[in-house]
Every structure is written in C-alpha cells, then in structure tokens.
Amino acid sequence: xxxxxKYRLFGLVSIVDIGMAAVFVLFVFxxxxxxxxxxxxxxxxxxxxxxxxxxxKKLPNFKESIHEGADVYDSQKGYxxxxxxxxxxxxxxxxVGDIDAEIIRxxxxxxxxxxxxxxxxxxxxxxxxxxxxxxxxxxxxxxxxKNKDFAAFGYIVAVEKE
Amino acid sequence: xxxxxxxxxxxxLSIIDIAVLVVIIGLLIGLGYRRLSSKAAVIVNxxxxxxxxxxxERIRDFSLEAIDEGDIIYEQYAQQPFGKIVATETEQxxxxxxxxxxxxxxxxxxxxxxxxxxxxxxxxxxxxGYYVNGNSQIAIGSDLRIQSNKVICTARVVGLxxxx
Numbered sequence: 001x002x003x004x005x006k007y008r009l010f011g012l013v014s015i016v017d018i019g020m021a022a023v024f025v026l027f028v029f030x031x032x033x034x035x036x037x038x039x040x041x042x043x044x045x046x047x048x049x050x051x052x053x054x055x056x057k058k059l060p061n062f063k064e065s066i067h068e069g070a071d072v073y074d075s076q077k078g079y080x081x082x083x084x085x086x087x088x089x090x091x092x093x094x095x096v097g098d099i100d101a102e103i104i105r106x107x108x109x110x111x112x113x114x115x116x117x118x119x120x121x122x123x124x125x126x127x128x129x130x131x132x133x134x135x136x137x138x139x140x141x142x143x144x145x146k147n148k149d150f151a152a153f154g155y156i157v158a159v160e161k162e
Numbered sequence: 163x164x165x166x167x168x169x170x171x172x173x174x175l176s177i178i179d180i181a182v183l184v185v186i187i188g189l190l191i192g193l194g195y196r197r198l199s200s201k202a203a204v205i206v207n208x209x210x211x212x213x214x215x216x217x218x219e220r221i222r223d224f225s226l227e228a229i230d231e232g233d234i235i236y237e238q239y240a241q242q243p244f245g246k247i248v249a250t251e252t253e254q255x256x257x258x259x260x261x262x263x264x265x266x267x268x269x270x271x272x273x274x275x276x277x278x279x280x281x282x283x284x285x286x287x288x289x290x291g292y293y294v295n296g297n298s299q300i301a302i303g304s305d306l307r308i309q310s311n312k313v314i315c316t317a318r319v320v321g322l323x324x325x326x
Contacts, residue, residue, distance in 0.1 A: 007174075019182075102269045103272065106273045128311060138309055138314040141314050
C-alpha cells in the first residue's frame, strides 16, 4: 500500500517528514524570489539622478567622515544607493520663539551643523516613484545611510535628474 | 488511552507530527490568504469625479518646490493613483507662542509653510461617503501618507466636493 499503518509512504518515509521537506523547499524558493537585490543593477529606462540627504545636528568634525567618491548604502536593508558626489554644511537651525517680535524664528544653534550629502545614482522613474532598485528616492523621505566610515539618519531634501 | 506511552494519539500518529502538520497547514493557509487578498477590490462604475483639498503643514521650501500642479498623487503603498493636483495655495505656517505673562499668541513660523492642494479624483460617491480605489474612504479629517514620483509627505483632508 502507498501509506502504511505508520503513515510512511511506501513504508519508507513518513508523510509528515515529506510535508516538512516540501515546506522548507517552498520557503527557500520564496526567499530567493522575493528578496530584494543587494545592488541596484541598471535596467532599461534608468535615469541618472543626483539627490541630497540632509543630516541634522552634527558636530563640526562629522563631515570629515564623509568622503567624495565613496559608495553609500541604505542602513536598514544594505542596498547600494549611490556614490557620494560632495558634502557641504550649514549652521544647524531650530525653531525658537521671539516674544518681542511675535514670531517663531529659525535660529542657529552654536556648535552644531546640518550636513548635506550629495549622492549620484541610477534610478527608475515611474508615475508613482523614483527608486534605486527597491530604495525610493523622494523629497521628504526619512533615510538611514551608511558606509564603512559613517552612519546617519536624515531626510532627502532635493532630487534632480541629470 | 487517548495518548499512548510513545506519544501517539490513539496509538496511531505522533502528537509531534500532528503539531508539525498543524503549523504547516496554518502557514499554507496564511500564504494563500495573502496571495488571494493582495489586490484591492475595484468597484464597477467608480467613475464619479470629485475634488479633495489636502493640507500639508509645516513643510520647508524644499518640499514645497517638489509639489506642482499636474502631479499624480498616490497613497503610500497603493497601486492605483489617488488623484491629480489641479490647484495649490501656500501660506506661512503659524504656531502657538506662550509668553511669560501667561498670554498666548498665534504667530508666524519662519521658513515653514502650509500647502493646500486641490486634487481631482475619480471614485465612488454615495450616501456612505467618498471612496477612491475601490474601498478606500476619504473623509474630512482623514490623515493620508501621500506620494508622487518626487515627494512623500503626510496630508490631512480639509475639503471634499463634487465641484471645484
């Protein structure tokens, strides 16, 4: 008989063990099929873009860890998201109430900088999004970026097509 | 006895094997449910044009510059467009300022803006409300995470009408 009294197929392998093996194979297949690529490879229609990430409230020596020409990655998924073109800084500003003038001012905080990292990448632009592989490049998006020299949290503040 | 000395239910099938089978069946049901329910239902005859006014508050100039009339707007993670921006209006943001004498003023904020965007949408309008993309209801006060191919932000619905 196909399945014996001990639920073994042809008396050899338990049907539960066969089921477990089948599920394992399915999971491996799904993991390979659905996992995002680590490197965004160029596809037809890819567009060269430059985008700028603003990193707030850093000490003046932080920018020295960011090197032009270095690759930069998404910290959360490890995607390669471009190459650093340049770094600039501005005084770090916070909202402060000016009671006499009755206005909320953007005032510089001594000792801190806002660091702007300009990154070049090859992206796909659709009606819905601009993305480097699975990493969306949109103004206002929170991003965690890193390479071997630095890691930081910031916002994308500019995107332009080359 | 229900479970014998070797851990088999009614002496036939190991309870460990039964537990594994239950987990496998549960996972397959879960995967199947996700697969089959991944597409949003589309309501037939959802072709009523209406206008939604959104406000995006306290944005800086770089976000303002990335939002233009004619932009196609999506709700985050939605596959279908939400609407198209047909008009925009900007004002300076304001914030509450507390004074030492205990009074409060509502004062302008430097470099912060509120953007009002009117979107032309297509959906279903009835007694139950306004709907886009099938079963996504839009109501005044709804907070939406919206994006175009240039910008992503959080907006609140402040107006709904059948005419502009």
